[in-house]
Amino acid sequence: MALNQQSPFINPVVPFSCMIKGGLQNGMSITVCGRVLPNADRFNVNLQQGSETVVLQFNPRYASWIGSGYVVHNTCQYGKWGWEERKIETPFPKGQTFSLQILVTPESYKISANGKPFSEYKHRIAFSDVDRMCVVGKVELSLVSFHYVAPSHAALPGTLTVPYKTIIHGGLQPGKAIIIQGVISPQANRVVFSLRYRAGTALYYSPRLDKKVVVCNSCKNGKWEIEEHSGLMPFERGQPFQVTICCSPNYYEVFVNGEQTHTYRHRYTNLADIDVLEVSGDLQLSFVQP
Incomplete structure (x- = not known):
């Protein structure tokens, strides 16, 4: 069951700062998408x-003396920085x-980058003390989203069976963000x-790699509606992906690997009725946060 939904920030300005409603919770995920x-x-x-x-600083640095760069994790309390990881x-x-993506667990922050596990940072200060998030530096942002979900309802990183089906507890609402991570199969045709x-499909989002087109549609009472086609193909065969589907009052906004790629207007508007996520096709699935 969702704990305390907070609407996502779309294309926010950097430096970015916001309060986190209710503070961090065990099982909460933060997604940050943008461009360096x-x-x-x-x-x-x-x-x-x-x-x-x-409490946590995730700090990518780019320095010529150490190749393409490195990432520092650290904590600062009473004006003093701790040891860098x-x-x-x-x-x-x-x-x-x-x-x-930053996932809060009882022991640590589990950090993923572009759909793949990257690092883990053990808590030095209780995560329940966190009440604010900030992003600064030479980066542009396209999305910042907060997803509060009970830990038992998030599929932890691993290999999940495809076709995959899960319940969206409480249904959709504006501000809801769904995160899906995996790898597109090397010979993939479609996903x-x-x-x-209950009576249909509110959003059908199908990358068709064999035809280099993305198809969006809806189905009600067994009858498919008019397809929307896009020639923008953000998926690559054999490559990892992270899909974030944000539900806004009027649209689904789809982000793939940090880039906003597709927008689909709600055709079925009783959002709370939409309570099932399904994933199928030519892919390996590693993480789902419904």
């Missing part, structure tokens, strides 16, 4: 208590789009992501 600027030297994604205490690689090259209700 070509001249970036660093940027920060901070989880904070007020303006002084940085470094990963000598960066998942976010300069000039490219990215998708960052399907569906949001369903």
